[in-house]
Structures are given as C-alpha cells and as structure tokens.
Amino acid sequence: MKFGGTSVAEPEDLKRAAARIVAERERGNKVVAVLSARGETTDDLLTMASEISERPSPREMDMLLSTGERISCALCAMAIWDLGHQAISLTGSQAGIVTDSSHTKARIVDVRAGRIEQALEQDNIVLVAGFQGVSTDSKDVTTLGRGGSDTTAVALAAALDAAVCEIYTDVAGVFSADPRIVSEARKLAVVSFEEMLEMAASGARVLQLRSVEYARNHGVRIHCRSSFEQGTGTLVIAEDETMENPFVTAVTHSADEARVTLSGVRNEPGIAGRIFTALADANVNVDVIIQNEPVSTEHGADLSFTVARDDLATAVAAIRAENGADEVLTDEQIGKVSIIGAGMRSHPGVAAKVFRVLGGEGINIEMISTSPIKISCVIAAERVDDAVRALHRAFDLGADAVFEEDSTGEHEARAHPL
Amino acid sequence: MKFGGTSVAEPEDLKRAAARIVAERERGNKVVAVLSARGETTDDLLTMASEISERPSPREMDMLLSTGERISCALCAMAIWDLGHQAISLTGSQAGIVTDSSHTKARIVDVRAGRIEQALEQDNIVLVAGFQGVSTDSKDVTTLGRGGSDTTAVALAAALDAAVCEIYTDVAGVFSADPRIVSEARKLAVVSFEEMLEMAASGARVLQLRSVEYARNHGVRIHCRSSFEQGTGTLVIAEDETMENPFVTAVTHSADEARVTLSGVRNEPGIAGRIFTALADANVNVDVIIQNEPVSTEHGADLSFTVARDDLATAVAAIRAENGADEVLTDEQIGKVSIIGAGMRSHPGVAAKVFRVLGGEGINIEMISTSPIKISCVIAAERVDDAVRALHRAFDLGADAVFEEDSTGEHEARAHPL
Numbered sequence: 001m002k003f004g005g006t007s008v009a010e011p012e013d014l015k016r017a018a019a020r021i022v023a024e025r026e027r028g029n030k031v032v033a034v035l036s037a038r039g040e041t042t043d044d045l046l047t048m049a050s051e052i053s054e055r056p057s058p059r060e061m062d063m064l065l066s067t068g069e070r071i072s073c074a075l076c077a078m079a080i081w082d083l084g085h086q087a088i089s090l091t092g093s094q095a096g097i098v099t100d101s102s103h104t105k106a107r108i109v110d111v112r113a114g115r116i117e118q119a120l121e122q123d124n125i126v127l128v129a130g131f132q133g134v135s136t137d138s139k140d141v142t143t144l145g146r147g148g149s150d151t152t153a154v155a156l157a158a159a160l161d162a163a164v165c166e167i168y169t170d171v172a173g174v175f176s177a178d179p180r181i182v183s184e185a186r187k188l189a190v191v192s193f194e195e196m197l198e199m200a201a202s203g204a205r206v207l208q209l210r211s212v213e214y215a216r217n218h219g220v221r222i223h224c225r226s227s228f229e230q231g232t233g234t235l236v237i238a239e240d241e242t243m244e245n246p247f248v249t250a251v252t253h254s255a256d257e258a259r260v261t262l263s264g265v266r267n268e269p270g271i272a273g274r275i276f277t278a279l280a281d282a283n284v285n286v287d288v289i290i291q292n293e294p295v296s297t298e299h300g301a302d303l304s305f306t307v308a309r310d311d312l313a314t315a316v317a318a319i320r321a322e323n324g325a326d327e328v329l330t331d332e333q334i335g336k337v338s339i340i341g342a343g344m345r346s347h348p349g350v351a352a353k354v355f356r357v358l359g360g361e362g363i364n365i366e367m368i369s370t371s372p373i374k375i376s377c378v379i380a381a382e383r384v385d386d387a388v389r390a391l392h393r394a395f396d397l398g399a400d401a402v403f404e405e406d407s408t409g410e411h412e413a414r415a416h417p418l
Numbered sequence: 419m420k421f422g423g424t425s426v427a428e429p430e431d432l433k434r435a436a437a438r439i440v441a442e443r444e445r446g447n448k449v450v451a452v453l454s455a456r457g458e459t460t461d462d463l464l465t466m467a468s469e470i471s472e473r474p475s476p477r478e479m480d481m482l483l484s485t486g487e488r489i490s491c492a493l494c495a496m497a498i499w500d501l502g503h504q505a506i507s508l509t510g511s512q513a514g515i516v517t518d519s520s521h522t523k524a525r526i527v528d529v530r531a532g533r534i535e536q537a538l539e540q541d542n543i544v545l546v547a548g549f550q551g552v553s554t555d556s557k558d559v560t561t562l563g564r565g566g567s568d569t570t571a572v573a574l575a576a577a578l579d580a581a582v583c584e585i586y587t588d589v590a591g592v593f594s595a596d597p598r599i600v601s602e603a604r605k606l607a608v609v610s611f612e613e614m615l616e617m618a619a620s621g622a623r624v625l626q627l628r629s630v631e632y633a634r635n636h637g638v639r640i641h642c643r644s645s646f647e648q649g650t651g652t653l654v655i656a657e658d659e660t661m662e663n664p665f666v667t668a669v670t671h672s673a674d675e676a677r678v679t680l681s682g683v684r685n686e687p688g689i690a691g692r693i694f695t696a697l698a699d700a701n702v703n704v705d706v707i708i709q710n711e712p713v714s715t716e717h718g719a720d721l722s723f724t725v726a727r728d729d730l731a732t733a734v735a736a737i738r739a740e741n742g743a744d745e746v747l748t749d750e751q752i753g754k755v756s757i758i759g760a761g762m763r764s765h766p767g768v769a770a771k772v773f774r775v776l777g778g779e780g781i782n783i784e785m786i787s788t789s790p791i792k793i794s795c796v797i798a799a800e801r802v803d804d805a806v807r808a809l810h811r812a813f814d815l816g817a818d819a820v821f822e823e824d825s826t827g828e829h830e831a832r833a834h835p836l
Contacts, residue, residue, distance in 0.1 A: 011469040048489070051429040053496040060499075063507050064492035067485035071466070074482035078471040081478075089481050094557070139512070 002034040002130065002153035006170045007227035008072050009039030017168070017227060018079035021125060025085055030120045032160060034130040034153040035076055037068025058103035062132070062143045065104075066092065069129035069149065077127050087125040090115065092132035092141075096159075097152060099133035099142045106133060106142035108151065108214075111159035128156060150211035158218035165215065165222050167207060172226040173233030174199070174206050176397040177251040181385050184398030188249065189232075192239040192342050195249050196222075198374040202338035203254030212236065239342055247343035247350060248395040253388050254336045255381055257287065258312040259367075262319065264300040264326030265291075271324050272303065282318040284311045288336070288369040288378055300326065304367065306334065306378060334366065335384035338376040339391055345372050357394040363387050420452040420548065420571035424588045425645035426490050427457030435586070435645060436497035439543060443503055448538045450578060452548040452571040453494055455486025476521035480550070480561045484510065487547035487567065495545050505543040508533065510550035510559075514577075515570060517551035517560045524551060524560035526569065526632075529577035546574060568629035576636035583633065583640050585625060590644040591651030592617070592624050594815040595669040599806050602816030606667065607650075610657040610760050613667050614640075616792040620756035621672030630654065657760055665761035665768060666813040671806050672754045673799055675705065676730040677785075680737065682718040682744030683709075689742050690721065700736040702729045706754075706787040706796055718744065722785065724752065724796060752784065753802035756794040757809055763790050775812040781805050 001024065003017045017035075025031050037045075045064050049056045056064075073089035080087035096112030119126045130149025135142050144151055150167060157165035174196070177185040191199070193216035200209040206224055215222050215236065225233025265271055272291070279286055289305040303325070307315045309332060319328050337358075344350050354375050358365055363386065367378035379387055392398060419442065421435045435453075443449050455463075463482050467474045474482075491507035498505035514530030537544045548567025553560050562569055568585060575583035592614070595603040609617070611634035618627040624642055633640050633654065643651025683689055690709070697704055707723040721743070725733045727750060737746050755776075762768050772793050776783055781804065785796035797805055810816060 011466075014470060045489070048429075048493060049496060052432060052493045053500050055500075056496040057499045057505075060492040060495040060505075060507055063495075063509075064489055067488050070485050071463070071482055074478040075466060075470045077478040077481075078467060078474040081475045082471050082473075087475075087478075089478055091481075091559075141509075 001031060001166045001168060002149060003036065003168045003227055004149070004170070005036040005039055005042070007168050008035055008076065013227075014038070014072070014075055015079050018076050018083060020168070020227065021076075022080060022083045022085055025125055029163075032116060032120070032126045032128060032156055032162070033076070034128045034149055034156065035069055035072040036130050036149040037065075038072050041068040041071065059140055062103045062106075062141050065143050066129065066132040066141050069131055073127040073129050077125075080125055080127075085125055086123055087127060088119055089127040089129070090119075091129050092152065093134035093139075095126075095128040095156070097128075097133035097155065098136055099144070101135040101137055101140070101142065103140075103142055105145040106135065108133060108144070108155050109136060111155050113156065113159040116156070116160065128152065144210075147208035147210070150208040151214055154211045154214045154218070154220050154222065157220045158214070162220070165220050167211075167222055167224045168227035169206065169224065170226065170228065171206060172229055172231070173224050174204065174236070174250070176249070177388055177392045178253065181253075181388050182251070182392045182398065185392065186398055188234050190235045190237060191249060193236060194239060194373055195340050195342050196236045198338070198340045198371060199250060199252050202336065202340065202374065202376055203252040204250075206234075207236070247347035248339050248341035248397065249343075250340050251388050251391045251395070251397065252338045252340060253384050254338075255384055256309050257306045257334055257336055257378070258309040259304055259306050259331040259334050259378065260312070260315055260319065261329040261331070262303040262325035262327070263329060265303050265324060266300050275303070275319060275322055275324050278318045278322040279307075279315055282314050284308075284315045284318065288367045288376065290367050306336070306367065333381045334378055335381040336376055336378050337384055337387040337391065338374055339395065340374045342373050344374075351375050353394065354391065357390050358387055361386055361390045363390075419449060419584045419586060420567060421454065421586045421645055422567070422588070423454040423457055423460070425586050426453055426494065431645075432456070432490070432493055433497050436494050436501060438586070438645065439494075440498060440501045440503055443543055447581075450534060450538070450544045450546060450574055450580070451494070452546045452567055452574060453487055453490040454548050454567040455483075456490050459486040459489065477558055480521045480524075480559050483561050484547065484550040484559045487549050491545040491547050495543075498543055498545075503543055504541055505545060506537055507545040507547070508537075509547050510570065511552035511557075513544075513546040513574070515546075515551035515573065516554055517562070519553040519555055519558070519560065521558070521560055523563040524553065526551060526562070526573050527554060529573050531574065531577045534574070534578065546570065562628075565626035565628070568626040569632055572629045572632045572636070572638050572640065575638045576632070580638070583638050585629075585640055585642045586645035587624065587642070588644070588646065589624060590647060590649070591642050592622065592654070592668070594667070595806055595810045596671065599671075599803050600669070600810045600816065603810065604816050606652050608653045608655060609667060611654060612657060612791055613758050613760050614654045616756070616758045616789060617668060617670050620754065620758065620792065620794055621670040622668075624652075625654070665765035666757050666759035666815065667761075668758050669806050669809045669813070669815065670756045670758060671802050672756075673802055674727050675724045675752055675754055675796070676727040677722055677724050677749040677752050677796065678730070678733055678737065679720060679722040679747040679749070680743035680745070681720055681747060683721050684718050684742060693721070693737060693740055693742050696736045696740040697725075697733055700732050702726075702733045702736065706785045706794065708785050724754070724785065751799045752796055753799040754794055754796050755802055755805040755809065756792055757813065758792045760791050762792075769793050771812065772809065775808050776805055779804055779808045781808075 008014045077087040077089040098110040099106035130152040173187045175185045179185045222236040287306045292302040363383045365377045369376045426432045495505040495507040516528040517524035548570040591605045593603045597603040640654040705724045710720040781801045783795045787794045
C-alpha cells in the first residue's frame with residue numbers, strides 16, 4: 001500500500017491512512033506500506049536548502065529531503081500502535097532499497113528485503129519511507145527523484161512477491177479523460193501497462209512513469225485508488241490479463257510543453273545528432289520532433305521539437321552553445337492532446353479519425369507523433385480543452401460510464417491529475 | 419565543534435556556524451562538527467507526534483526526532499561547500515554512535531569512528547547529527563534524550579582523541595552566577611570537571627550533566643564558548659590542570675523544584691527504602707532529603723524531599739500507591755541556591771559563612787544538602803534572587819572580573835542559562 005503526500009498531509013489524513021492499513025491487516029493480509037512526505041514538507045525542505053545555497057551539494061540534498069518520508073512513517077507507525085497493531089517504520093536503507101550513486105535521481109539496483117520479511121514474520125505492519133535508498137558503494141542516503149515513492153512501492157511489491165501494489169492517491173483511479181475538462185469522463189476498471197506508460201508519458205499524472213515501467217518489467221499488479229473514498233479504483237496489469245481491448249481507452253493532454261524551432265539548420269552530416277546530444281547532455285527530454293526539408297540548399301532545414309516548459313531555458317542555452325542553426329525560435333503557447341488504446345494496433349483508421357475530429361473543430365495540428373498504441377497532436381494551448389472534449393465524445397469514451405455504488409460524491413470536485 | 423539549536427536556527431546562524439567551522443579548518447585543524455536540530459524543530463516534531471498519539475511508540479519517537487539534526491547537518495554541509503571546502507554529513511548511525519536500546523534515552527555503548535576517520539583522511543569536514551545513534555541489537559535509530567548532542571560531541575572527541583571539544587552556545591561561557599541576576603557576575607576562565615558536574619546538577623544549564631561526566635571519565639577537554647562572539651569562553655578540564663582553586667567558584671540556583679513532605683511515615687523497618695524505590699521505579703530523581711525524628715511513636719516520622727517540579731505529579735502518585743504515610747503535602751514555592759568550589763574541601767567554615775549570609779538577609783533555610791565541593795540550601799522561591807546576590811557578594815566572586823577585549827557587547831543582554 002502506498003500513500004502519497006496529500007493522503008498523509010494533516011493529522012486526520014494520516015490517521016485515515018493508518019486505519020486503511022489496519023483494515024487490510026485485519027482481513028488477514030500482511031501489509032507493507034510506503035509513505036511519501038506529508039503535504040508541503042518536501043517543498044519546505046527545498047526552501048531551506050535554497051536559503052543556504054544556490055547550488056546545494058546533491059549528496060546533502062538527499063540527506064535533507066529523505067527526512068520528510070521518515071517523519072510520515074514514524075507518525076503513521078504511532079497511529080497504528082494506537083489502533084492496536086504492532087508497527088515499525090524503516091528508512092529506505094533499513095528496508096534494503098539499494099541504489100546507484102546518482103544523488104537526487106538514483107536508480108534502484110537491488111532490493112534486499114530480509115529485514116522487512118523478518119518484521120512481517122514477527123507480526124508487524126511495516127512502514128517504509130518512500131523515495132529513498134542507500135548507495136551500494138559509499139553507503140550514502142540517496143533519493144529517487146520526485147514521484148520516487150511509487151517506484152519504491154512497486155519495487156518492494158516485486159521483491160516481496162506481493163499479491164498487489166495499491167497506490168492510494170487523491171483521485172479515484174485512472175479516467176478516460178481529465179474530469180475537470182470532460183464531465184462525462186469515466187473511471188477505467190482496467191488498463192494495460194503499455195497504455196498506462198503511454199498515458200503517463202503524455203500527461204496523465206496518476207502514476208509515475210518509472211514505477212509503471214518497473215511494474216511491467218517485474219509483473220507487479222498495480223491497483224490505483226482513492227485514499228478518501230472506499231470502492232475499487234483502476235487495475236494496471238499485463239495486457240493478456242485484460243478481457244478485451246477497446247481500440248481507444250483514454251484521451252490525455254498536457255499543457256506543460258514548449259516548442260523550439262531551429263531555423264536554417266546547416267546542411268552538414270551529423271548536425272541533428274550533435275544538437276540532440278547537446279540536449280541529452282543538458283538532461284533535457286525531447287518529446288515530439290519534426291524536420292522540414294530545406295527550401296533551398298543555402299537556407300538550411302527547419303527543425304522543431306517539444307520539451308517540458310521547465311526545460312525550455314536549458315534547451316535553448318544548449319542549442320545556442322552548439323551553434324548549429326541561424327535562428328532559435330520558441331513557443332510556449334502550445335499543448336498536446338493524445339489518444340491511447342492498446343486496441344489501436346488492430347484498428348486502422350484511428351489516426352485519420354483523430355485528424356478529422358480536430359479539423360472539424362477548426363483546430364490546427366502543428367506536430368504529430370505516434371506509437372503503435374498512441375497518437376499525439378501538438379496544438380495551440382488555448383484549444384487543448386476543446387480537443388480533449390471533442391475526441392472523448394467522438395470515440396464514445398464516456399458511453400458505458402461506471403460509477404462507484406458507495407461513492408459519497410464528496411471528492412467528485414477534486415482536482416484530477418490525469 | 420558542537421553547535422546548539424540557537425546557533426543554527428536561522429539561515430544566517432547556520433552560515434555563521436559554517437564559517438566558524440571553515441575558519442578552524444583553515445587554521446590547519448581537522449574538524450568534526452556535531453549539530454543540534456534548528457531552533458524550534460524538535461518542538462515542532464513533538465507537536466506532530468502529539469497530534470497523532472497520546473502515548474507514541476518510543477521507537478517511532480526516535481525515528482521522528484532524529485530527523486531534526488540530520489536537516490541541520492545537511493544544510494551546514496551545503497554552506498561549507500559554498501565556502502570552498504569539502505564536507506559530508508553523517509547520521510548518528512553512519513558516524514558509528516552505537517547505543518543500547520533504551521529508546522528516547524539511550525546510552526552510548528561504543529563509538530566506531532572508522533567512517534569519520536576515513537572522511538577526515540579524504541580532506542572532508544565531517545558534520546555529525548547529534549543526539550542520536552543506532553542500537554546494537556536491532557539496528558534501530560535511537561536518541562540520547564534532550565541535550566544529547568553535547569554527549570555526542572564529547573563521545574566523538576574521546577573516540578577521535580581530539581585536542582579539544584568546543585561547545586558553541588548562545589552564552590559566552592560559564593559564569594560565577596547568572597548575569598541576569600548578578601550584574602557583576604564574571605565569566606570563569608577555567609572550571610574543573612567536578613565543579614562543572616555540581617553546577618550542572620544544581621541549576622547551571624550551560625552543559626549537559628551527562629556530557630560532563632563522559633568528558634571527565636574520558637579526559638576530554640571542553641571549551642564552552644559563544645557562537646555569536648569571538649574570544650575564548652570557559653575551559654572545563656581535570657582538576658590538576660587548573661592553576662589554583664579559589665575556595666568558592668560560583669553561585670548557582672534553580673527555580674524548577676518542588677518539595678514533597680510525608681507526614682506520619684509509619685515506623686516500620688525498610689519503609690524509606692520502599693518509598694524511594696517506588697520513586698526510582700517511576701523515574702523520579704530525588705534531590706535533597708531530610709527526615710525528622712518522630713515526636714512520638716504513634717505519630718510516625720516526617721520525611722521531606724525535593725524533586726524537579728515537572729516530576730511532582732508522578733512522585734505524588736507513586737507515593738500514594740505505596741501508601742506508606744498518613745499525609746502527603748507538596749510545596750511548589752521553593753527554590754535552591756548552591757555555592758560550588760573545588761577549594762572548599764580544604765577551607766573549613768564555608769558552610770557556616772553561607773548560613774550566616776543568608777541569615778543576615780532574613781532568608782530562612784528550609785533544607786540543606788552538601789557534597790565535598792558544594793553546599794545547597796532550599797529556600798522560598800521568592801528569595802532565590804536575593805540569596806544569589808548576597809552569596810556572590812559575600813564570597814567576592816565578581817572581584818577580579820574578566821572581560822573580553824573583543825566583545826562587541828551585542829549579546830550582553832542575552833538570556834543566560836546558568
């Protein structure tokens with residue numbers, strides 16, 4: 001069971017999480033719970049660091065940030081004792097999360113779950129501080145980067161051969177579109193790992209991309225559900241487990257993008273390779289790329305790509321340093337809309353329908369990128385909501401909407417991060 | 419070098435501490451610095467625990483509270499990097515502070531300083547989280563109790579065979595009396611371990627009693643000084659190192675006491691033993707004890723003792739449960755004044771002079787307790803300040819007052835915890 005920051009923010013939230021954990025234990029299951037830092041804790045710690053140093057040591061950032069999850073776990077263990085069950089909290093290091101030494105963005109290289117197994121044997125509920133581990137070589141505290149607690153939970157579920165990895169968040173599951181934009185969006189009962197990967201990569205924020213990859217590679221069933229409501233959420237599982245594949249499952253969108261256009265890229269072999277190597281070296285992830293043929297041999301080609309808006313300044317600086325183009329133009333007024341569905345592979349004509357629907361709404365498609373189970377279109381930022389609604393309607397995604405029988409409706413209005 | 423909570427509270431305090439550490443390194447010394455949690459951090463963490471549980475698990479309290487010192491150390495390491503020196507922060511566990519398993523009040527059983535020595539060899543300044551360790555048997559995080567960071571510093575100084583253990587606080591050193599009460603109180607250049615122990619036990623709060631005991635047992639020289647001012651503070655060293663022993667060194671006082679009087683204690687063998695065993699079992703430290711002979715065999719004896727005011731309710735409950743006396747009376751309006759001096763051993767007549775001075779001020783002495791180098795008198799709380807001033811004057815303790823040449827006077831008005 002993994003509880004995110006909003007699920008343990010206030011004392012009553014933390015007690016609610018403890019009660020859910022205890023209820024699961026009382027059903028006869030052994031429980032390991034991974035907790036994130038409470039509410040704004042990580043931001044507060046980042047502020048402290050920024051008050052001390054402009055470029056804080058990564059090793060020390062990890063020592064600093066790892067305290068947030070430890071606080072959550074210690075407090076949750078106290079709450080569980082008060083509910084009449086034994087509990088112990090463990091740091092990432094104590095829990096056996098072994099990582100490489102890439103401070104602030106470490107990768108898990110091994111999970112040595114002996115201490116957790118022993119604690120479970122002794123009838124304890126085990127709370128594990130998410131987002132952190134210990135480096136193999138120097139035995140230093142490391143962190144896995146933002147959202148790393150999902151990865152901690154999935155990695156432990158794999159190592160312990162858990163029946164399921166439940167991810168508790170402030171939304172009820174994975175939806176066919178963002179309910180803030182599409183009122184008839186429905187909660188999906190099941191999605192495949194591949195669909196979830198595409199959704200996470202194209203704007204859905206319910207699950208962290210890395211954790212879904214880890215779950216797919218290790219065959220960990222994820223159950224994504226609300227910590228504020230009862231009832232089931234969305235199962236994320238291997239494709240052959242799902243009963244049928246609707247050809248389109250969901251519409252996702254992202255508004256945090258920016259486009260870079262290089263005008264007059266010199267007509268030299270390897271120039272694109274040099275440009276994208278420079279971006280990779282600067283740690284900038286490039287999403288959609290298009291290149292136009294040069295109009296003349298003198299002018300050079302035009303090359304456009306999209307990056308996360310936060311990375312725009314870094315990207316432009318890296319490009320300028322590489323000095324491969326006459327002019328570098330940027331556009332922050334773009335967004336991306338994507339449709340995703342594992343069934344798309346066997347249903348030709350989906351792309352054509354997407355273009356037709358957007359065209360019918362008068363929405364200009366500026367860039368296109370596809371995978372076997374995804375079609376993404378870069379469009380003007382101001383038309384993103386219209387595009388999401390039109391596509392959701394056109395592909396009939398809200399048709400057989402499923403509602404929770406026992407939903408209180410209390411959190412219907414909650415911001416939905418899909 | 420050990421820096422207390424007020425010395426690292428705000429960003430500028432933390433940077434000042436970092437600068438002092440770096441200055442020491444630049445003098446060519448290897449430096450290990452022990453840090454406390456910043457300002458109100460520990461109180462904030464205690465509040466979080468109280469919001470969750472009325473009787474939190476001690477193991478989890480330690481997991482929770484140990485985060486405060488880690489935050490201080492990580493931030494200080496960042497500041498030291500910015501000053502151009504290598505630094506690494508270590509948790510108590512990483513620093514090799516091995517303790518027993520008495521959560522929230524663990525005792526250090528071993529210091530395995532290998533990792534610190536290695537880091538020093540590699541030209542690092544080492545920051546160690548104070549107040550915490552790891553238990554031998556279960557490898558759990560433990561804490562040493564309030565003020566435990568002093569003990570961490572002294573224990574590391576002993577293990578590393580340090581030239582000196584510098585304790586940086588918000589006061590300039592150890593004074594002949596509390597300067598808030600006695601304006602002519604002077605800073606003592608040197609006090610012996612024995613004097614410091616008596617002072618710590620009788621109200622001085624500059625150094626933690628346990629840390630002074632540890633320093634005496636391991637021959638660690640302590641230099642107690644201000645983190646806000648330059649200039650030397652007070653050396654706490656073995657007695658034969660001091661040049662001469664003035665027969666009285668300082669006047670201390672305590673206002674956090676309460677008296678318990680048992681009236682009509684039954685005239686049975688072993689009754690006093692039973693009563694004080696009950697108090698010890700309830701973890702109540704008893705200070706001064708007096709017993710009056712019974713006026714008649716029927717009535718039974720009167721027995722009085724003093725305890726810390728915080729322990730009064732616990733003490734009374736323990737006594738009532740033991741049911742050994744007719745009546746239990748309490749008095750919270752008492753205080754204690756003590757004079758301390760290693761030279762007292764060879765100067766008879768000090769006690770007589772104390773009683774004469776207090777008598778001359780019309781101050782009634784309610785209880786007396788002595789050691790070879792200390793005389794303590796329990797008096798009415800409202801007369802404590804008068805008693806301190808009269809004794810300080812009578813024993814001429816301010817006569818050869820020493821002032822700092824380079825003192826800025828900025829912190830003259832600071833609260834003095836002696």
